[in-house]
Amino acid sequence: MKNENRDNERMGDRTLGMYINHEGDLVFDTYSYANDWSGLGVANVESSQETSNDLFDWVFIYFGVDLDTNIASYHVRFKDHIAT
Secondary structure (H helix, E strand, C coil): CCCCCCCCHHHHCCCEEECCCCCCCEEEEEEEEEEEEEECCCCCCEECCCCHHHCCCEEEEEEECCCCCCEEEEECCCCEEEEE
């Protein structure tokens, strides 16, 4: 059976990134060129999550795109609380 996963055709070009800024916040960053490469997509969308020094313990980070709504979201599970 041939696997024909074509989700990438529906999503277009999208990159998800995460970094820690100089204030110690987690910054989630994404962009999209839309499906036709015309440059009409959103150039840069950014959201940050304060960490309050919680990065000294293990954390679980999920950052993904919902294929039905085409909206990126993140989920951070710290030792004693969850941020979304």
